Amino acid sequence: MKTWKSLGERRGTVRARKAEFEDELPVGESVRQISRRDFFRFSGLSFAAGLALGCKSKVVERAMPYLNAREGLTPGVAQWYATVCGGCSAGCGVLAKSRDGRPVKLEGNPDHPLNRGGLCAMGQVQTRGLYDESRLRGPRIEGGDVDWTKLDADLADRFAALRTSGGAVRVLSGTLTSPTLKAAVLAFLGTFKDGRLVQADALGCAALAAAYERTHGQRLVPHYRLEEADLIVGVEADFLGTWLDPVGFTRAYAERRGPDRPKAMSKHIQVESGMSLTGSNADERVRLAPSEAIIFLEHLAHHADLDGPVGVLPAALKAKAEAVAHALLRHRGHGLLLCGLNDPRAQELCARINHALGHEGVTVDLAHPSLQKQGDDRDLESLIRDMAAGKIGALILLGTNPLYDQTPAFAAAFEKVPLRISMALTEDESAARCTHLAPDHHWLETWRDSEAVAGTFALAQPLINPLFNTRDAVESLGAWSGHPTQALAALREHWKTAVFLRQKGVADFDAFWNGALQKGVAQIETGNAPSYRAGRVEGASRPAHQGGYELLLYAKVGLGDGRHAHIPFLQELPDPITKATWDNYAQVSPAAAARLGLEQGDLLRLRPEGHALELELPVLVQPGLDDRTVAVALGYGRTAGGKAGLHVGKNAYPWRSFTAGFLAAEAAPLQVRRGSGRVELACTQDHHSLEGRELVREMALAPYLRDPASARPHEHVGPSVYGEHPHGAHRWAMVIDLSACTGCSGCVVGCQMENNIPVVGRDEVARKREMHWLRIDRYYTGSEAEPGVVHQPMMCQQCDQAPCENVCPVLATVHSEEGLNQQVYNRCVGTRYCANNCPYKVRRFNWWEYPHASELERLGLNPDVTVRSRGVMEKCSFCVQRLMAAKITAKNEGRELKDGEALPACMQSCPAQAIVFGDVQDPDSRISQVLRDPKRFVVLGDLGIGPAVSYLTKIRNVEGEPNQRGHHGA
Template identity: 35%
Template structure:
């Protein structure tokens, strides 16, 4: 059997010596540069040509399958593109309520996770390779004991579970073994929401929001447009009334938060406060609305409380208050009460029964499990798709506790920290390799169907739970059997029609949770911390989440929305705190919990504008020790400071300087526009006085005469419009473009040299308005200039205009002079300085889009407006002998955008959406005074500030 070996990505005779070359080779081009072989070869089978082509399979034409991407137990409806049996791209399912045709960065990167060669490929017993047969033999002996004693000593630990089939399986298992127990733990789970629900309603319910009905939104440390259940439909619903196309900017967002979030960036008014002060503000708002509670606060908090109370009272039934995980259960309960008192329940907010099962605080559940282990009550522990050795609260010392369990089994995509500590590790199938089901944020169920046969020796959660029960039914029969039984109980006689419809649409009919109107109770007063204590806030990283995607090269290299950091996390502090501590960006500090010297880490500091004072925000998901060859040893492990008493969000912290420095890899060095109007913006009042302020500037600055000759496009003339009012800076467009166009990963060292390869970047700027700092995001692809300065300087004609106005790059002509990049004022052209694309690892080659050329070293590349999609749609139209219709060509960035901020189409079609977008008075060109005549234009940003807060 072959052992794993490192595959060099640059030929060994390459003459250039680079610092950190081994690390560069290690992370190049995706998840890892590793080739690995299973213990046995492929199954023996006869390969013969097709006599009859399988239905819907056309060579060269992709096929799309409706399924669901599962993350933290929740289902996100997706359409997976398959090219001759190879999943290569994910699109949102327009029929699914959690996606509405869009996705987030994690769903886009799930394709790379599927093909990751670092995924677990075989069974391990301790450190030795084993087989499924050997495991099943040992399991049979354990199961015999469970049969005798009713499952005494058996414990099962999972993450969040919404799969109806899996819930039914585990419930049946517990009935069979009544002395067993099922525990749940998800890192950074919002346990306080569960506690607040119990206080407010006496049972566990979850809120559903109607942002399309809300005129005033008040967010108390809740990033509802970021990493939040339902964030995609929530962002889209709210932004539909704030786009340049609608020209209705009457709604307003007040964001009070500790750390800058995507919701805060959207906000018309934003206030940075520590968590305790945010809670005081909530209670002062309640007092102004007639709810007795906390006494007076600071003058600033009191001013905001009065303004918010007046706005909420004025917009009764059309307002919405949302609260995040840093707030106490008592304050979260108060928010439920305020929404009810304001008449919002039933209008802008409703409630459904808990989607997860079992619905209980996760920290309580895993703490009870560890207590049972220490009390010698646990003999068999089954860990299903969870990694508590890495992410459990540090004071539980879960790794040590696990070593005391005689028989422990870990099922996971990777042989991670828990997989290495368990007695047995079993490889798990990816959600695109197995049959399953799952519920979305609103309770809607989806059938998860495989797009490809398992690449390795993995099995699904359903199949392993079946093994625990001594059975061996397939995942397909289990899932289909559950839904057939359910439809029978509902009186549906035509199950086959239901099943086929669910597979085609990705949504199970009539499976959503019913909306309920509930009356909350009055909460007790919370106990707040001293306002002078340095507080830590633990959050999921914007790109790698809670750590599950730490081995994903696309996400590691994806710039974080506010810091623009790649390949790192940092301790985020505000400027006043940095000044008081005498630290600056890049300084390494020691962080430790008061009175617990064993709980300490060292972390580099990033001074972040908009961060609340006396608060250190720690992004989790890093410091992995067994993530894989990409994620191992990247960043610091914030979980090492987490304790069960911290309620998995906030805790006190001590900080001291170490005297050392750390170098970050960032993709944007300028936070301001240096006096240029790259982002044009105005307040709502100024816009109403002069709706054409952006167009007037455009007309003044664009020269009428050009040295370039004019050209007429008789057939198609492609263009793009990007609405800065709708862009929330989520980076989904960047990662979708990377997946669609085979864009390689370059690694931290190359990013530090400015050699990142993303074809579309999302710039972040800070602007000043009424003495307040505001954040604006601006996606920047190739402008496809009509008068392109890059074309005139290319000595070999590698960059030219085509007959439809696209600025195309002819790769086999390019000789790498980089003159075009030097002459591009937008800096959107990318050069392969080295052999960035990994062509050695077979599984990574399988993830590439066959419709897009894989570029080699020495070639310039850039955005093509997804030329392959234009060509595919044109060919289909020509078969029908008709021209392309508006909307038949959708670029990757346009398709993925949650808020529909990007519109693409034919400028020769007067009725196209892109022409309607460009007809807005807010439409403008970037750097118009250079007379490049960009095909990509922007809609200026409009803010709706509250004059009472000026």
């Protein structure tokens, strides 16, 4: 079956764009020149900055290196520390690489039970948030810089007056997964007669927790165990992309996504209106309008013998709902139903179906509930009412930016609060409107803890002394409550009284503390699961909208809720589905685009009914989208908080409103009218075209199980005109399992962070000049309305007979004895012959110097990798610096290199463990075993160039026996 990367490629109408090598600019005044004297001056400044960072008065007490009990620091030698990612509320365990006292790389902690070594794109870039120029340098009062003594004195008077008058004080935060920080907040609020903590998430699960409060008598979010599910049905839940715990879910999901796993391959059905990352990985996908999702759940509940009203669906969709219900019934006790709608009726239906089918205690864990989304929209709505009525005397913002990501009503009510304090790291939209700024430390600068799932406690330790005059939130709250404390002391005390006493395995607290600090995590037993309460689902069935368009608001994998929009690496990350960068847009289906007379890039004006705000967005035509749905991404349109995210896209958060106490916008009727003009989206889906050749393979599970050899039919392998290269002690190779790869793009950003790959900006991406060494090609199969999707990572294939090597006139690209295609930067003169000769289009040319704006940002560079200059070709090297480091360590310890010690950054970061890498000279290595897999194929094998990267055919658990897709590998 034919595969296609975009509608333009399928229809043969790819819009002509400037090629990468057109309009070359000569080296002139526009290119920054640097003299030898300036070079040494800047180098001296960088060295002095490093010394200054190490000479701060504060001392980090006993930071514990991961798997390394030695104390002290060897210059130039990296140390790894276990900590917890603070990029979102998922609480993934992290290993932070420290070089000379500064963190330069983050990777997942394999000992952490949630993410088990994986890390998402947002987690990978957190070091760049640490070294961000837009961070606040210290406290402020009414816009003026002050010291902490003056700020504390001013606030002491104001808080004393509130305590005397009985005024209301509120702390508004996102989800607080840190038990110590939460205890400090509650202790501070306890000094007031009317003090209360309000947790509210920009992308929350408040309705899910409220549903379990009704069905089980306890407000909680379950911990879902996808690895135990034979059947997964997702309804508007992008659990592999942005919902709840995507890294943990991806790891668990991948354990069952293949025919050769220890347990039988799971089946995945996704019901959704937009094309999500999760939907693109499903075995079967059901399209519907947003307003039909709850009715679809009602039909599932009806077939599960749950009493309640059932709405009307179109005949075809009703038949699909019946088929999905029967599939759930066949997998009773080992299935799982997930719902991502922030609607209490939808979530109660989902909870009762899971109970009725016996999923609780197997795939739905209520004994160890998730604490990753604790926000309550009803509390937020009550806070807005109280602020608007002038009842709130002081409001403290902790890790939240409500003037950006909440309803417009919040901003109007916020101005009526006389004392407004922000603890934000940057002067974001909310901080700019506060009377006092008390900036918190970055999470890499401080001590903290995390309990993301009940019973799983983790410790976060500082990797660097605070870069600026900031202060830990625990210390600020202690100072304002009259009980000054240090963050480390508060953390140890809380663990001694609230965590240590709950475990029985270790008798001595110091031993328990040191063990948790070194490993990064400690697991404690929790209580029993709450009991089920029978009852009818609240509310009446709501009819679906008839005709017209409906709004779908969603979050992108790269940007999430938009809190990290100021980090350019996330802005430039191609969306796994649309492949667009640096923009949000209005997604419409091909049928809707034809009906409206729109092409990609045309401007569309949108306004939900009942809202005054109208936004004009460029159109992106998305296969697989419901024909009545217009999908718009959140997280864009920032107006403060960091220059990279300013005025990129439009902010759609104001379109959300409270419905029965919960924030939602899905299914809102949408007024659509054509705008004037068009915008060329910086979209990479047609870049690096491989001219229509079939490069991926896909087949159904049943025929594979009958004949595994059918996954790799006999195909012609082209001859080589060269003899085989001699190899030394090692020969490196890589295999990527397309059944496990979800396209999440964590590997793309992990590669960027490891190898100092720069961002180039929107205009350069539009010219096909993005610099990612690793890209993920997204291929469609089938129709435009109901396409299948396959994600294929593509990097330098390290060809044994590399076409790039024999055309380089200066021998800048050569073959190593370990099978690597090496790029010698100081020889390269930028002829680009190698790029033209590369059949995989994976080589990149530096058009600019791409200088880092400041010495601060340069601190985030990996010192093990050369920063390339203008005019040099570059590409994937299998992270040769990591291979060398592993070999040196083994040599220094007088032993052979062990399998799994030398890992490239892409493999290390992959949440799905879809990448296998190793030495094929070792017959017992994992890579040697995987190379014998009957599903293995190479891309463009007929060229006879011997790539060292190969792939495993994607297997889908689908009914019937569709023809194998893709026929030109080897």
